[in-house]
Amino acid sequence: MENEMGNEQMMQDLIKRVETLEANAPExxxxxxxxxxDLDKTMxxxxxxxxxxxxxxxxxxFFTFWATAALRDPKKKVKKDLLGxxxxxxxxxxxxxxxxxxMQMMGMGPLMIKGVMKKHxxxxxxxLMKDAADLGVRLHVCTMSMDLMGIKREEMIDYPHMQFVGVGTFVDIFSNAKQCWFL
Amino acid sequence: MTAEELMAMEVGKLVDARGTACPGPLLDAKRAIAECPVGEVMEVQSSDDGTIIDIQRWCKKMGHEYLGDREDDGFWSVYLRRAK
Incomplete structure (x- = not known):
């Protein structure tokens, strides 16, 4: 009888541990x-x-610091202060x-790379950004970086899955992902 | 499968991704698979031979059956059978 109680308890513990593992499993x-x-790293x-x-x-x-400028839309003009x-x-x-x-070479490098890319x-x-949008790739843009560099939401590209976030989102996104890369 | 056997297969969906670079052929395959009836064969043509191993791994992940590949006149044809 006592042994059965022990088994029951053990089973409960195991179920609890498996549930915890499942909840914390990477997605x-x-x-x-x-x-x-940089063009190369962003590509x-x-x-x-x-x-x-x-x-x-x-x-x-997750887009932060210099990378936020890659999401600016050159067609959109916004009012800013002097520093901005x-x-x-x-x-x-x-x-x-x-x-x-x-191989930046005063702007020659990107021109040459773009020529080679077109050829191939x-x-x-x-x-690539348009394809990513079609496939549901989500972009999270660091609001602090935007503030520091005076980049406004109104000048960002029209991307269907874009959010403006802080470090908490970054940590949450990275902690549950199966793979993480920082470029 | 041999090149002759692959060529003789009835293809349910043909994807011409020739002339596009990575990740073009993989993305084209991903988009086209929805238009390939379940159980039928999809052929992906690519001028990038990296596509061969990419599609093999893609099939393994997505559960499709990889049938084989053959070299044609300056491009590669990759064959798979849609599972689900």
Whole structure:
């Protein structure tokens, strides 16, 4: 009788432990962090994101610091204060204006890479962003970075799954994902 | 499967991803599979030979049956059977 009670207790404990494990199991989800704002690294992030989405993984990309400028829409003009205007002029105005992490060569590098990409049928970063949007890839943009650099929500691209967030979202997104990359 | 056997297969959905670079062919396959009836064969044509191993791994993850690949005139054809 006593032994049976022991078994019952053990079973309850096991069920509880399995439930805890299941609740904490990583989701079939990829989390990417973009910080650099470099064309090459941002393209890598979107290619990996699209690949993962094709594999039916959910994808979240966190955009912070320099990378936030990659999401500016050059067609949108917004009013800013003096410092904001200065930053706005110095930062790349959108995905089409990003520098390379290597071989920048005063702007020659990105032009050459774009030429080679076109020749090889590789999509531009803007096209990759559209594909990512179609596949439901979610973008999370750091509001503090935007504030620091004077980037306004009104000048961001029209992306269907874009949220403006803080570090709490970043930690939450990364803690439950199966794979995490920071570029 | 041999190239001859693959060529003789009835294809339910043909995807021409030639001339597009990574991740184009994989993305085209992902989009086209919905239009391939379950149990039928999908052929993905790509000028990037990286597609072969990509699609093999994709099939394994998605549960589709990878049938084989063959080299054609300057491109590759990859065959799979849609599972679900």
């Amino acid at each position: 079939d989800r990829l989390a990417l962090g973009c910080l650099s704002g 890598a992030a979107f290619i990996i994101a699209i690949g993962a989405a094709a594999f039916d993984m959910e994808v979240d990309i 205007n200065m930053f706005g002029m110095m930062l790349p105005n959108g995905a089409g204006k990003l520098p390379l992490s290597k 049928g590789a999509k531009s970063l803007e096209e």
